[in-house]
Every structure is written in structure tokens, then in C-alpha cells.
Amino acid sequence: MNDKYFKDTDRGTSVQVGRLAACGADTDAHLRWRTARFGSAKREAMIGRMPQRHAKATPLRYLAIVLMLWGCKPSLQDLANVLPAQGEMMPAFSFPAPVGAPISNGSLEGAPAVIALWSTTCPSSQRAMQSLAALHANFAARGAQVVILANDSDPRAVKDVLTAGHVQTPFAVASGALKDAFTKGQSMLPWRQAFGLPIIFVLGADGTVVWRQLGIETDPSDRLLRVRQVLDSLSAL
Known part of the structure; x- marks a missing residue:
């Protein structure tokens, strides 16, 4: 493991995590789970000398700690496990745009595309706006499409936020349906339903996922740098 990637061993792909920020996702959740301790050796020895009525209560306290840990925000690994992976086709989707036809798989076919899963209520999503606008x-003049799929339900609110940031990137509103549309029906644990945003997909002309990024770089000079590099390579084909 290095600073920027961890290995998704089940899929053989790398998911970018280091120096990224994402709303609703906790990059350290899996680390906290592995490093959590239920008490020191001294405390365990004390428990062994407790009356039986106290010892019986200990497993319940342990169970409460486990449930609290499980109740934390989903890690990026949780999201990576249920999102379309590199080499896979994007699931079918169609969301209404404020102007023109809906944004869907069909509307993006035939050329490289960038899909940003985004939200006006997510500070990390807002940090990505200028980079998406630059993409x-x-x-666009080289044939690639860049679109924003907002998890919001009010297109006017989305437009106001983008306009205030001088962003003219086409967008559609998903009305809270992004998680259901892009997790392939593999919902996470019921108490871990937060959906980390932004999530960036780069698609080839055939609609397959060429690159995906969970979160946005905290350093402005690095933002979506790898996405630009992938688009450059696709546009050169």
C-alpha cells in the first residue's frame, strides 16, 4: 500500500484514496476497525476477578462497541466493492436534464466521457467544480463529454450553485437515486447507507469504465490530474 492507492484484491484494480476527500465516506474506517482494542491486559485481568454478574455484562459491552464501529461511515473500500469497476460496463441510467434530452448511457455512447456523481450539499463535490469545468x-472540442449527475432533486438549486461557480458543465438531477443506480443492487449494511461523493468515472467510447476515482484531491494543483491524463490518452486514439 502506498500513499495514493490501495489494492482492490477481489477485482484486481486500484482505487485512488490518498490525499482525497469525500463526503459520506470514511477512508480510515477499515483502519480503525483493525486497530480497535477492547481493553488493556490489565483491564482484562481485572474483569477476570469481577463477580459473575459483572463478567456476564462484559460481552454485551463488547457487542455495543462492535455495533458502534459498524455504524461508522462506509469506507472507500465499501464503496469500491459495489461500484462499477474498471473494465466493466456502466449500469443503465437515465436522469432528466434541465434543458434537452435526459443524460443516459445512450447519450454518452460513441466518445470518451466523464461522469461526475456529485451533490450541492457536499463540500468535496463543490471543490471539484472548477476542475470539472476545466475538463x-x-x-469538449476534442469530442469527449463531461457531465455532472447531481444527487439533488431541485434543478434550479443545482444550476444556481454551478452558475455561482461559473461552471457550464452539462448536468442532470438524480433526486437521490445515484446510490441505487450505481451500486448494482448490492446495498451496503442498512446502517451504513451514506454514499461518498464525488465519484468520477471515465468511460471509453464503448461505455466501459476506464478509470474511476472516489473523492477529490485536497491539493488544488492535483485535482483530477489522473482523469485528465486518461482523457488525453483516449482522445489520442
Whole structure:
């Protein structure tokens, strides 16, 4: 494991995590789970000398700690396990745009595309706005499409936020349906339903996932750098 990637061993792909920020996702959840301790050796020895009525209560306390740990926000590994992986086709989706036809798989076919799963209520999503706008401005003339799928339900609110940031990237509103649309029906544990945003997918002309990124770089100079590099390689084909 290095600072920027961890290995998704089940899929053989790398998921970018280091120096990224994402709303609703906890990059350290799996680390906290592995490093959590239920008490020191001294405390365990004390428990052994307790009356039986106290010893019986100990497993319940342990169970409470386990449930609290499980109740933390989903880690990026949780999200990576249920999102479309590199080499897979994007699931079918169609969301209404404020102007023109809905944004869907069909509307993006035939050319490289960037899909940003996004939300107006997510600070990390808002930090990605200018980088998404730059991608749209730089690659639209080269045939690539860059679109934002907002998890919001009010298109006017989305437009106001994007306009205030001078972002002209096409968008559609998903009305809270992004998680259901892109997790392939494999819902996470019921008490871990937060959906980390933003999530960036780069698609090839055939609709397969070429690259995916969970979160946005905290350093502005690094934001979506790898996405730009992937688009450059696809546009050169």
C-alpha cells in the first residue's frame, strides 16, 4: 500500500484514496476497525476477578462497541466493492436534464466521457467544480463529454450553485437515486447507507469504465490530474 492507492484484491484494480476527500465516506474506517482494542491486559485481568454478574455484562459491552464501529461511515473500500469497476460496463441510467434530452448511457455512447456523481450539499463535490469545468472546456472540442449527475432533486438549486461557480458543465438531477443506480443492487449494511461523493468515472467510447476515482484531491494543483491524463490518452486514439 502506498500513499495514493490501495489494492482492490477481489477485482484486481486500484482505487485512488490518498490525499482525497469525500463526503459520506470514511477512508480510515477499515483502519480503525483493525486497530480497535477492547481493553488493556490489565483491564482484562481485572474483569477476570469481577463477580459473575459483572463478567456476564462484559460481552454485551463488547457487542455495543462492535455495533458502534459498524455504524461508522462506509469506507472507500465499501464503496469500491459495489461500484462499477474498471473494465466493466456502466449500469443503465437515465436522469432528466434541465434543458434537452435526459443524460443516459445512450447519450454518452460513441466518445470518451466523464461522469461526475456529485451533490450541492457536499463540500468535496463543490471543490471539484472548477476542475470539472476545466475538463469540459478543454475536452469538449476534442469530442469527449463531461457531465455532472447531481444527487439533488431541485434543478434550479443545482444550476444556481454551478452558475455561482461559473461552471457550464452539462448536468442532470438524480433526486437521490445515484446510490441505487450505481451500486448494482448490492446495498451496503442498512446502517451504513451514506454514499461518498464525488465519484468520477471515465468511460471509453464503448461505455466501459476506464478509470474511476472516489473523492477529490485536497491539493488544488492535483485535482483530477489522473482523469485528465486518461482523457488525453483516449482522445489520442
